[in-house]
Amino acid sequence: MAKLEAKLGMIVDKVGQFFSGNDLLPICDSDIIAGCEKEVAEADKNNSSEEAMQESLLRLSWALVHSKRPEDVQRGIAMLQSASITNTPDPLRQREKLYLLAVGYYRSGDYSRSRDLVDTCLEIAPDWRQALTLKEAIQERITKDGVIGIGIAATAAAAAVGLIAGGIAAAVSRKR
Numbered sequence: 001m002a003k004l005e006a007k008l009g010m011i012v013d014k015v016g017q018f019f020s021g022n023d024l025l026p027i028c029d030s031d032i033i034a035g036c037e038k039e040v041a042e043a044d045k046n047n048s049s050e051e052a053m054q055e056s057l058l059r060l061s062w063a064l065v066h067s068k069r070p071e072d073v074q075r076g077i078a079m080l081q082s083a084s085i086t087n088t089p090d091p092l093r094q095r096e097k098l099y100l101l102a103v104g105y106y107r108s109g110d111y112s113r114s115r116d117l118v119d120t121c122l123e124i125a126p127d128w129r130q131a132l133t134l135k136e137a138i139q140e141r142i143t144k145d146g147v148i149g150i151g152i153a154a155t156a157a158a159a160a161v162g163l164i165a166g167g168i169a170a171a172v173s174r175k176r
Contacts (some may be wrong), residue, residue: 023062025103028066036060058096065104077104095124099131106134111142 042048043056047070057079064076080101101118115138121131 028063
């Protein structure tokens with residue numbers, strides 16, 4: 001009996017997540033973004049090493065792509081795209097940048113591009129928990145959007161059939 005209740009609880013939780021659109025990715029607020037921007041400005045002002053500057057920029061891009069504000073997410077994506085990902089010799093750094101780009105695309109609704117980047121991350125590190133979690137969130141969003149799209153299409157088709165049937169009924173009643 002307890003096993004059945006646990007399974008039902010899991011199903012209810014999954015259905016709730018499905019319809020609420022919640023994901024497990026952290027959200028970053030404007031205060032954290034402002035702190036990261038200040039850190040980048042100080043690193044630039046103090047002529048910090050290239051590595052220190054890259055770390056500061058990476059933290060800022062992390063904060064931006066994890067924001068709820070679409071303009072922050074787009075700014076984070078632009079920062080990560082301008083950084084030379086392919087020329088990064090460190091595979092861990094490359095993986096991080098690809099992952100952050102994937103988060104940005106996920107947040108902006110470009111799920112197919114996000115999924116492609118996550119798959120690349122998983123080629124570098126197949127057991128990376130964050131990437132696996134993001135991939136699951138992407139799949140759930142794609143499924144949810146597909147179900148909603150099917151529902152919208154079915155509703156539109158039913159409405160069209162109703163209009164056609166109504167038109168035929170009106171034409172028949174006019175002839176009588």
